[in-house]
Each structure stands twice: as structure tokens, then as C-alpha cells.
Amino acid sequence: METKYIFFTGGVVSSVGKGVTAAAVGRLLKERGFKVAVQKLDPYINVDPGTMSPYQHGEVFVLDDGAETDLDLGHYERFIDIRLNHVCNITTGQVYAEVIQKERRGDYLGGTIQVIPHITNEIKRRIGLVAKTTGAEIVLVEVGGTVGDIESQPFLEAIRQLRGDLGRENTLYIHVTWLTYIGATGELKTKPTQHSVRELRSIGISPDIIVARSDFPVEPSLLDKIALFCDVEKRAVVPMVTTSTLYEVPLLCEQVKIGEYILERMRLEARTQPNWNSWKKLVEEIHREKPVVKIALVGKYVELHDAYMSVREALKHAALHLGVDVDIQWVHSADLEKNKGWDDIYAADGVLVPGGFGSRGIEGKIMAIRHARENKVPYLGLCLGMQLMVVEFGRHIFGDDKTNSTEFDRTASHPVIDLLPEQRTISDMGGTMRLGLYPCHLQPGTRAAQAYQVEKVEERHRHRFEFNNDYRQVYEEQGMLFSGLSPDGTLVEICELKDHPFMISSQFHPEFLSRPNRPHPLFSAFVAAVCERAGVETRPLAIGMPDESA
Template sequence: MARYIFITGGVVSSLGKGLASAALGALLQGRGYTVRLRKLDPYLNVDPGTMSPFEHGEVFVTDDGAETDLDLGHYERFTGVAARNTDSISSGRVYSTVLEKERRGDYLGKTIQVIPHVTNEIKEFLHIGENEVDFMLCEIGGTVGDIEGLPFFEAIRQFAQDKPRGECIFMHLTLLPYLAASGELKTKPTQHSVKELRSIGIAPDVLVCRSEQPIPEKEREKIGLFCNVRKDKVIAAYDLKSIYEAPLAYHREGLDTAVLDAFGIDPAPALDLTRWVDVADRAFNPEGEVKIAIVGKYTQLEDAYKSIAEALVHGGMANRVKVKIEWVDAEIFDTTDAAPYLEGFHAILVPGGFGERGTEGKIKAAEFARTRKIPYLGICLGMQMAVIEAARNVAHLTDAGSEEFDQESGEKRFTPVVYHLKEWVQGNHKIARRLSDDKGGTMRLGAYTATLKEGSKVAEVYGTTSIEERHRHRYEVDVRYREQLEAVGLQFSGMSPDGKLPEIVEWKDHPWFIGVQYHPELKSKPFAPHPLFQGFVKAAKDNSRLV
């Protein structure tokens, strides 16, 4: 039976609950425990799949096809435990389920209320898989006091009451602001946050205090006294040079010891942090630097490409180089020459996206990389733009484009080299989709197998000819153009097992130019870099020696 750790936040958002949860999971693993991490989000969207990246950052996709919060990416990167559909839930999903049950008559005509019906639904979610691991870490999104989060706080309060004593603890993350004018750390926001938490029936067992300055002993004592938390359970969370220092930093502050002590686990099992010592060494002791341009359309918010940025860091660790990422807005050179913006980079990455905005700039980025022999990695839309560039500029299909762009504009302007995927096979089932379907959860989502061509660059990178990667897209490259494009040198080096869906393309006469329809960044970890990112950064490193 799992022990539960509920992680809540107060004062302000974006303090690092997700990172703290992930780091704690890694520390518990280092002590030999099995863990699973979950995110409970108060927003009313069913999932973040239809939300703008500017609103919520990237959408993290699981193997089983769930569109989830980006914090699940942190969980996977730090623990290596693959997230599942049952590791993410939102208010929207909870209310949707409750209302479906009400419509079916499952509640036998009773009046449906937040308590007990909504809170019971949340508790049922928390029980899933409780016999599979030693520790279940559940992060509650938002901050204490948010009106939309109240059902979740009430649910975890009830859940802890239902469980035997000692099986649940609460960890609360707050802010200790520093006032330069008076030279003081202020504890009052933390006190008020804990007061708000206690007012709804939850008393924190461990306090994690985010601070830019060292926390003096007297301030820890004050926090412990006014928040009714033992002084040794007041843990400092300082700013770090790299997020991958977090497990080591939290261990130095005693987080794992405080948590195990709160559960009454004494003595604590021995801790092995060898993996994280090596990760930190690679992060802080690079032997060179490469400059990589990410040419995208959501560059104003770096969290929109969070997994890609981290996967590039992992590739840098594997090659002992620092990856200097520069974000380039694809719209800047939609109608101008790309060269002035892309010269001087050792490699170019074009990520995924939706809609026509910025796509002409992405096509020019692919052309620049192809003609200048610069390493290129195209992901999802980035692969599709590379194919359209090849069709227009090499195969002489000058009006090549995507059905997505015609759909958006409402007029037919392009030969659809990229088309709306109407049906595909998932496992033993055929899935059909129409353009008029709802947007949420209707894409080709989750893990699918691809077969790689022997002797191809991508088969060399992976070291195998069969892979499984995560997808998230509605549009596909039309296989009918394969022969025409391969005749001019663009090799279709990865296909779906039935040979109908192109998964990977590469230029045969290029040092390193690969486009993939899936999202390899979602499976990369600092201690296990994804082969594509490891190979891509190596190509950038090799290119840096030639520049």
C-alpha cells in the first residue's frame, strides 16, 4: 500500500512545486523506493490539449495518449517513470465525469453537490494504482486560497482522514521574499499561506521555503513556531544554476530525511545519488559550447518548448558540451531572407506547432539548413515543413503545402503534400477522424511503432530498426509523394509498420538532416539522453569545429 505525499503551494504560483515533487521522487528512488507522481489541476479545461502554449506552456503526451500538464515531463525526466493517463486530472475532467454519471442515473436521482460527489470522484482518482508503488506523490496545481482549487484541497483532506494514521503527509511550498531596503527575509507571507491551509483543515508536515537568500536559524525557528512545524521540517529551496542540481540541493537541505521522518521511517534506508552526481558533473563541467537555433512560433514563452530545451541540454551532457539555445521567431523571416538570422549557428531545430502562422519562416529555415549543410532536426511540423521545402525547391512541386493551411484560410491554394489524417491503426483497432470532429483528444496521440530503413542515418542513430515514439498531430505527409521525393534525394527512412504513414525523412547527401513526425523530446532524460538529441548535438559539435 502506497504512502501519500500531497504537495501544495502558497503565496504565488511558479515557485517550483513540480520541480520539488520531481526531485523528491528522485531522492526516494535513491533510497530504494518505488514512486509514482501525479498532477491535480484546478482549471476547467478537460485537459491542456486545446489550450494555447502561451496560456499553459507545452502539452506533455504520455505513451497511452493522454495530453497532460508539462509538470509530468519534470516527473519523467527526474524519475524515469513513464507517466500514464491516470497521473493527470483537471477540474474539467472531474466535473465532466460527474455530470456524465448524473445523466446516466448513477446517483439515483440525488442532488449532485461538490461534497460529496466531486470530492469522491477526486478521491477515486487518488486510489488508482495505490498498491503498485511505495510512495505516491500528488501535486495540487495553483495556490492555496484559489477558489477553483477548493474541491481538491477538501478531497485530499478527506483522503488523509480516511487513511490510517501515518500513511499521508502534506508538504507545502511557499515564498520567503527578501526586502533589500531593510535587508530582511519576510516570513509573514509564509505564515499567512499556512494559516489559509490550516483554515481548510490541512496542517503541513513539511515546509519548503523558496528563497533567494540564506535562511538564518532564527527565521527557521520563527517559521516553525508560527506555522506549527518542527524547525528541522523547514526546508530551504534556493535558486539553482541548473534544475538538475535539485536532487542534490534538496538532499543537502534535508528534504528526503524530513519526509521519511514525518512518516516515522527510522532509520532511513541508505541513499545512492551516484546518478545525480554524474548528471551535475556533466552539467557544470562542459568541454565546449554549441549554438543551436530553435525556429518556432511560440518563442515568447520558453515553456512552450520545455521538453525540447531540456532534451537539448541532455544531448549536451552526453557530448560534454554546453548547449546555448537561441529562440528565433519564425515569423521574422516569413517574407525575408533567413540567412541574416540563422548564420553563425551550429545547428537548427524546427519544432512542432499548429496553424499556418510562421510556417513560411520554418520552410526557409529547412532550406537554409539543407543548402548550407547545417545539422537540422525537424519535429512534427518541423518535419512537414522540411518535406514541403523539398517538394517546392527540389522536386519542382512549386505549390506544395499543407491541407491544414487551406483549411485555416478556407480556400484551396496548395497541392496537399501534407494532408489531414482520416484514419490510422492503433494496436488492433482502426481509428477514424473528420475535420469537423471536436479538437480535444482527437489527434493521433501516444506511442506508435516505426520501422527504420537499414543503413539509414536514423537507424545508425538509434542502433536498431524498430522504435516506439510518442505522437501528437492531425496531419501527415502524404505517402503518395514518396517516390517523387526520394528520386531527388529525400529518403523516407522511417515508416509505420503497415508502410502507409511516413515517420522519418532524411537527406542522403547531408551530414545530418533528419525530420521526425513524432516527439522524441518527450522521452529524453538527463541520465538517459534521447539518441536523436544526442546525435543532433554531436553533429552540432562536429560542425562547430568546422565553422
């Protein structure tokens, strides 16, 4: 079959939920037997979010091939249970860099380079790469930002042109918009949505489906009004009321029959009947009242929870499948240095230190790790969280607070964490770390091996620094196990403490491979240890949803 394309645009406000909607629609189509992939078009001029502050853009989601991408790709992978690649995230920076490089080489034969056709042609070329590299039959494309943003105009023009290039039956436009609520009168208003659609139509795109997002129930009369004023079929205007859990969104999309309308509009027939039994059971379990355990997440960007989106979701996945709820205590590591926030640490049944960069708040994280080690509190460290566990343990065994990572102190008396050898001649910051999927061999008899129940795994990385092997022998003698190693044995991937109920850290980011139907083994083992410390009985959930991403 010819590749079909569904384009998602947003109106009225940003963060309206395009990414989750696209992910949910992708799940609907997968349930009907189609192979799907999703692409995000980001209008910022950065080449990728890898060098951006998490305060600016939330977490950086890393793919198998090492691409540093927008956090929406995490939604796509988790909801649809697929593996995406680097062509699934395009930025304005990437597009202009490619066009300018071609111009410098003389590829345009002296022509004047313009937004149309040169920039839009490059955007279209990159959209076309998704199906070629993934084999997807249906490609869902989300345009970042809001209609009316000057940055988004080249992307909108490119997807407008694609209807002419590909044909009406092979393209579909879905506009996700926000219904504003006037508190004084208790009314939902459609006028901003009408203006948003008018703006979209002024550039030549008429939406085929309008998803009306709202925090309040939407009356049918409002949907009829949107259909009338925006020239869309009544059944193609669908309400999407905010839910208590994102994982309910696919079920809401199924309920309003978006999947059926899309197939009809694109002249497709379902190959399989959707089976939502497992997904419904998942959502029912989320809503069920369960015992609660507290986990302190000690980070430096905790004001913006999206900075740790995948970590948060991975904790929820693990807790869900153990039959408990997790109450995440968001603890700012810099506050710990000022003797603030310790009540949350003391009250927590587990401590987690996620990844990050820079020296701010580092000592606070080390203090939290020391608390977990000394008080036998379950601990999980991720990337930087592993490196700081190594630093804290080194300060303990050497009795020297100058023990450190050379990232933070180049004159450290014991540089137990140091640059990867291949990083020492690199000056550019963007896209130059150890990125993507790498193998890890697990050591028999360790807690890590017990968690995974296999001998070899592959995990996603994003780091420049590593454990300094000059200290491996002394650490082993003092009770640290290196339970996961690179195939050649040179790179420490997982470390754990022998005489601790659960103190494990990984150099990689296991959170990127956690799924709602298949929690990551390290997170499951960690939450199980937290439950044991809290005296909470677990009730493992069996929902029969196997690994579908292979």
C-alpha cells in the same frame, strides 16, 4: 505495504517550484528502494491542456497512453525516470464532466449533486487510481495553483479528507512557499508564508513539511521563525535556494534530509542506501566550463520558453553527454518573414524546428529549413518540423511555392502533407489526434538507424496530418530517404536527405523520452553533427546510469 500519499501545495505565488520539488522528492524515495508515481491536480476547467495555447500553459506533455498532460509530468518522468499514465493528471474539467455524466445517467438516484461529497469523492477516486494502475507504493500528489485560489478548493478539501480516510501515518503534507525579498532593506520576509499556512490550516490542512523557496540564502533564524509561527518542527522547515540547474534540486533535498524525515514520519525504512554518485557527476558536468555550440530553435511561441520545455531539456541532455554546452537561439518564425532574426540563423551551427499548430509563422519556418538544406547546416525537425521539411523539399523539387500541407492550404497544388485518413470525419479538437506510443521500424543503412542502433523503436506522437504517400516515389527519386516507417509501411515516421550532412525529421516527439541520464538518440546525433560543423571536439560522458524506466 499500504500505499502512502504525499501531497504538495503551494503558497504566496504560483510557479513556486512545486513540480520540481515533487519530482526531486520522488527521486529521493526511488533512491531508497520505493516504487513511486506522481500525480498533478490541475484546477482549470479545461478537460486537458491539449486545446490550450502554449502561451497559457506551456507545452503539452504526451504520455505513452496518449494522455495530453501538464508540463510538470515531464519533470516527474525526467527526474525519477518513470513512465506515467493518464490518471496522473486530473483537471477540474475531467472531474465535473464525470460527475455530470453520472447524474445524467441517473447514477445518483435523484440526489442533489454537490461539491461535497460528490466532487470531492470523484477527486479521491481518481487519486486512488494511481496506485492501482502503476503499482506505486508511494504516490506524490501535486495540487496546482496557490492556496487561496477559489479553483483549488475542491482539491484541497479532497486531500484534507484523505488523511481521515487513510490514516495519519499514510499521508503527508508538504507546503512549498516563497520567501519574499525586500530589495530596499535587503531582507527576506516570512509573513506571506505565515499567511499562506494560516490559509491552509483554516481549511483543515496542517503542513508536515514547509519548503521555503528563495532566490537568496536563508538564515537559520528565519527557518526557526517559520517553524514557530507555522507550528512545524524545526527540522521540517527546509530552505530551497534557486539553483542554476534544476537537476541540482534532488541533491539539495538530500542535503537537508527531506528523505529521512519523510520515512520517519511515515514509519518506513529505506530498502537501499541512496547512491548519488552518478547524479553528482551529472551536476558537476553541468557546471563544468565546456565549449559552446549554437542552435537556432525556430518556433512561434519562443517568448515563453516553457512552450518548448522538453525540447530545451532534450538538447541540454544531449549536449551534456557530448561534453559541450548548447546556446539556444530563440528565433520567432514570424520575425523571419519580416526579415528579422536572420543573424541568429546565420550564426547557428544547427537549426531545429519543433512541433506546433496553426498557420502563423509557417513561412518563416520553411525559410529557415531552406537555409539549413542549402547551406548544409544540421537540421532536426519534430512533428510539424518534419512536415515543413517535406513541404520545403517539395517546393524545391517541383519549383512550385503552392506545394503545401492541407492544414495551411486546402487548394495546394501539391498537397504533400495531408490529414490522416482516420481524422477526416472528426470534428472535436480535444484528445482526438494520433496520440501516444506507436512503433517505428528503422531502415538499415540510414542515419536514423545509425543513431538508434536498433531495428525497432516506440515513440510518442501528437499529430493529425501525415506525409502523403502519393508523393513517396518522387521524393525518393529526388534524394529523400524514408528511414522510419510504421510496421505496415504506410506511415512515414522519419525522413532524411541523402546528400546532406544531417537533415533528419521525425513525425513523433522524441523529446518526451529524453532523460538527463539517457539522452534521446536523435538529439544526440543532431548535437554531434552540430559539433562537427562547428569544429568542436566532443567528450562523451559515461556515468553508468542505465534505463530505469522499464
